[in-house]
Structure formats: structure tokens, C-alpha cells
Amino acid sequence: MEKEEAEKYILAGQIAKSVVSKAKKDIKPGQKLLEIALNIEKSITSIAVDGKEKAKPAFPVNLSINENAAHFTPETGCELVLKESDVLKVDLGCHIDGFICDTAFTLNFDNSHAKMIETAELALEEGLKIAVDKAELGKIGTAIEKAIKGKGFNSIQNLSGHGLGQFETHASPSIPNIASGNSKQLEEGNAYALEPFATDGEGYVREGMQSEIFALEKPVLVRNPHARKMLEVIAEEFQTLPFALRWIEEKLKMPEFQRKVAVRELLRAKAIRSFPVLHEQPRKIVAQAEKSFILFDGKATVLC
Numbered sequence: 206m207e208k209e210e211a212e213k214y215i216l217a218g219q220i221a222k223s224v225v226s227k228a229k230k231d232i233k234p235g236q237k238l239l240e241i242a243l244n245i246e247k248s249i250t251s252i253a254v255d256g257k258e259k260a261k262p263a264f265p266v267n268l269s270i271n272e273n274a275a276h277f278t279p280e281t282g283c284e285l286v287l288k289e290s291d292v293l294k295v296d297l298g299c300h301i302d303g304f305i306c307d308t309a310f311t312l313n314f315d316n317s318h319a320k321m322i323e324t325a326e327l328a329l330e331e332g333l334k335i336a337v338d339k340a341e342l343g344k345i346g347t348a349i350e351k352a353i354k355g356k357g358f359n360s361i362q363n364l365s366g367h368g369l370g371q372f373e374t375h376a377s378p379s380i381p382n383i384a385s386g387n388s389k390q391l392e393e394g395n396a397y398a399l400e401p402f403a404t405d406g407e408g409y410v411r412e413g414m415q416s417e418i419f420a421l422e423k424p425v426l427v428r429n430p431h432a433r434k435m436l437e438v439i440a441e442e443f444q445t446l447p448f449a450l451r452w453i454e455e456k457l458k459m460p461e462f463q464r465k466v467a468v469r470e471l472l473r474a475k476a477i478r479s480f481p482v483l484h485e486q487p488r489k490i491v492a493q494a495e496k497s498f499i500l501f502d503g504k505a506t507v508l509c
């Protein structure tokens with residue numbers, strides 16, 4: 206990693222920090238999830254640090270509730286309203302020239318799941334403590350799982366932390382959230398995110414039916430003219446970063462049913478991939494905490 210890249214990561218982190226503290230102040234029960242998502246995404250593009258360049262969202266803000274662990278983002282017209290008893294995971298990312306800060310926190314206004322949220326945060330801190338150059342991935346996972354099990358919860362085994370690459374939200378390696386003998390190491394000059402999940406469920410997520418988040422897979426030739434137009438917009442606007450359909454609706458100027466056909470066509474041609482909502486068992490709850498960091502100049506710097 207060059208110094209210039211490190212500076213972009215750090216700036217993305219400063220912006221993410223402002224976005225997180227604004228979101229924590231602004232989010233209230235009774236709000237529509239769509240309004241919350243639009244507000245956060247707007248603040249990502251409008252917050253400036255020291256008059257420097259602004260950031261872009263690295264992916265649609267994820268607002269997964271209760272048993273949903275990840276990958277839910279409200280679609281246009283979504284009427285879902287945040288309840289006091291909901292456990293809301295806010296997972297957001299911003300980037301400068303593709304250098305990403307990925308961060309998440311959990312809110313629960315009636316505090317009925319405060320202990321689970323504290324546990325996810327504790328696990329993140331325990332993981333970050335040992336996330337230095339040459340740290341073994343298995344040891345990080347062991348520290349995370351130990352912190353979560355120690356408080357009586359399960360760590361979700363098939364969700365993990367990850368590397369961050371330019372325009373790559375989930376670069377290798379995967380950083381496990383459970384104990385293992387994985388002896389692969391973190392390396393100086395790279396960026397990573399740790400993201401433990403604590404749950405009263407079984408500690409395993411499954412894909413649901415709903416997908417509102419997509420990403421470019423490969424630019425293939427498709428026959429349907431609407432699909433072709435959609436693919437052009439996607440490649441130009443987001444490169445390989447995940448996007449929500451609500452981000453391109455205005456640009457496409459096509460009726461909803463044409464958009465749906467185009468998405469189906471692009472999925473079938475494997476031009477794009479979808480990120481289905483990932484959920485725990487029904488009526489179980491998931492809490493998440495996440496921070497990004499870089500290993501640069503001989504030290505670990507937490508971005509946000």
C-alpha cells in the first residue's frame with residue numbers, strides 16, 4: 206500500500222465516523238427504513254472532512270432487522286417502519302477512489318437485547334486487539350468466538366470479516382468469526398474489516414428469497430435492450446461495487462416491469478450476481494459490530 210492509498214483509507218474512515226455519529230443521533234423508532242437508508246446514503250456523499258474530496262457509498266446501506274443478519278436494504282416504496290423492540294444492524298461503507306471503509310453498529314431502542322449488542326462489540330474489540338501484522342486468522346476467530354460464547358451467545362460461523370481491496374468490498378482473505386487452526390496471516394500493507402455477529406440462534410445464516418442488492422459479475426453480451434442499457438449504467442456507475450436497484454431507477458427511465466425483466470435477464474446471463482438477505486432461525490435475534498483497519502507503516506490503524 207502506498208502512502209497516498211493509506212491517506213484515502215483514512216479519509217474514508219473519517220467520513221464514515223461522521224456518518225455513523227450522525228446516524229446514531231438521527232435514527233428513531235417510527236421512521237421508515239427507506240428514509241433511514243436514504244438519509245445515511247445522502248450523508249455519505251455530502252459530508253466533507255477539512256474541505257477535502259467527498260466519499261461515495263461503497264454499497265447500499267444494509268438495515269437488517271432481528272433474525273435478518275445482513276444484506277437487507279429497503280427498495281423504493283418499502284413501507285417497513287422501525288419499531289422500538291427491533292434489533293437493527295446498520296452496516297455502511299464509503300469509499301474514496303475505491304478505497305473502502307466498511308463499518309457497522311446495532312441499535313435496539315427498548316434495550317431488550319442490550320447484552321447481545323455489547324457482546325458483539327466486545328468480540329470486535331477482542332479481535333482488533335490482536336489484529337496486527339502476521340496475526341493468524343484462526344486466532345482472531347478464536348478470540349471472537351470466545352468473547353461471544355463467554356456471554357452465552359453463538360457466533361455466526363458462516364459470516365466473516367474480510368480483506369478490503371480497491372473497489373472490492375469483500376477481498377480475500379475471509380477472517381473467521383469462530384475458532385479454527387487457520388494459520389494464514391494478516392499482512393502489512395493491507396486493509397481489513399472485522400465483523401462479528403452474536404446471536405441467540407444456532408449461529409448459522411441461510412439465504413432468504415429477497416434480494417435488493419446486486420453487483421456486476423462480468424460484462425457479457427445480452428440481447429434484451431433494456432438489460433443491455435441496465436448493464437451499461439451499472440458498469441459505469443458502480444464498477445464491481447454492490448448497488449441497489451433504487452440507485453439506478455432514475456437513470457434508467459424504464460417502467461418497473463421492464464426493470465424486473467432486465468434484472469432477471471442479467472442474473473440469468475451471470476452478468477450480475479445478487480446478495481440475498483441472510484437470516485438466522487425465525488424469531489431469533491442477531492447483533493453485529495464491525496470496524497475496518499489498515500496495517501501500514503508498522504501499525505494497525507482503525508479507520509472506523
Ligand code: CO
Pocket residue numbers: 307308367398400495
Ligand atoms: Co464488511
